Amino acid sequence: MAEVVELIHYPVKGCAGVPVRTAVVEPAGLAHDRAFLVLGPDGAGRTQRRDPKLAVVSPRVRAEAGGERLTLRAPGMEVLRLDVDTAGERREVTLFGQPLRGIDQGDEAAAWFSEVLGAPSRLVRVPPENGRVTDGATPGTSRYADSSAVHLLTRTTLDDFNARLAERGSAPLPMARFRPNIVVDGWDGRPYAEDRVRRLRLGEVELGYTKLAVRCAVTLVDQRTGTKAGPEPLRTLAGYRRAEGGGVVFGSKFSVVRPGALAVGDGVEVADRAAPER
Template sequence: MARIAALTYYPVKGCAGVSADEAALLPAGLAHDRSFLVTGADGTFRSQRRDPRLALIGPEISADGGRLTLRGPGLGRLALDVDASGPRRDVALFGSPYKGIDQGAEAAGWLSEFLGAPARLVRVPPEHDRVTDGRTPGTSGYADSCAVHLLSRSTLDLLNERMAARGGVPLPMDRFRPNIVVEGWDEPHVEDRVRHLTVGEAELGYAKPAIRCVVTTVDQAVGTKAGPEPLRTLAGYRRAAGGGVAFGTKFAVLRPGRVSVGDRVIVGAWGEPEL
């Protein structure tokens, strides 16, 4: 029987995740997921692709979203009252224009010192009306694309077996930064074939495969790139027709609701893998 094994949300895009036993799954994903974005001085988003040290920043967000705390080695703790109504700034995410509410000079100075380059912190504004792509359209905050990234333990187990056969070491789940981890699917990559599922009180619709990038080569515990794995091994058996390698699946939220670790994962419709 498939169940939710782990729930993780990422308040600040690119920074460390927060594990939860239960959470509200909203139209844009788990509550507070990717609701903040680190940008350069020009508004272009910063991520672990170029700033792997972002992985070392541990964020905490209050339940009501009004208080954000950042912790980073060497800089200690920064606590902020979240500005949800201030002036909007132009931000760019993969070349697409959005708006963000700047969180002030103190946050900018803390992040700039930690990253060694000019940086600012913005919050997604209430009027954010992003429409995500894929077979089932939806919305999200500052995630790469869709609201929910789902990955099964058996899928990671297969990858680790293949890397071990090449003399590599197993990788933890956090290399892939999923929101929902599923246990109980014995066959790897079952998530590729899921088109509709119910988790707790919520329903999800399939959007597209998760195409992986260089962030998967970042050791999340130390904030440095440790490549070429897992991309080298994935290239041997998970190449996507449109380019890149696929690992995990993206979903849109069809019906919001509470979800908890241990909830059953019920598949309502199946399809053929889109690779």
């Protein structure tokens, strides 16, 4: 039987993921996922596409009486602990050209990220009233994710990809290179089963398919070092996973149809699946 084998949220977009055993899945995705965004001087969100060093920043969010506390760690930096501001003035930000809003988290956070990245930066949090609408086959919402709320991959899919790398004489890549939220194992042993899933039930949660995940240059970044590490996985994916609209695809994205609790070990039920391509 298929089951959830990994859960990961990414509190600050582009920064390191936080593996968890249990999670609350909200309409905008796993709790705390992409709740914070690092900005450049023009108010545009920074990502690993241009700022791969974001990967070495390790964030943690902890709920406390009366609010949240964000802890940030990075090599060679003092640990920064912030009381999260969710009531401050809203400011305009952009993410891939899309206008959104954020709450600035202050000069101390700005100075910390500016030093890590070697460029002027500020940190914002998504407002509690976030009303972002995401597209795809099942419209939904998310915080500062690229698009849909949840990115899902199967271990079988990664195993197939790594087998193709081995045929080239290349070392395998870890799951972290693809930055999923949910990793599933046990779907009848077939890779890319997530491509055809249209409705999923996991624990208390129900997800609706939005689109295939088109992969970008972030997959080229070694998540341990924050440096670009060569042509893989895009070179190999280009040989067998090209999308009709351009680019290459690996994994699927979903909207949250029914929020709820989710845990590693929960069973995964496919409620609706697209017919196989002929």
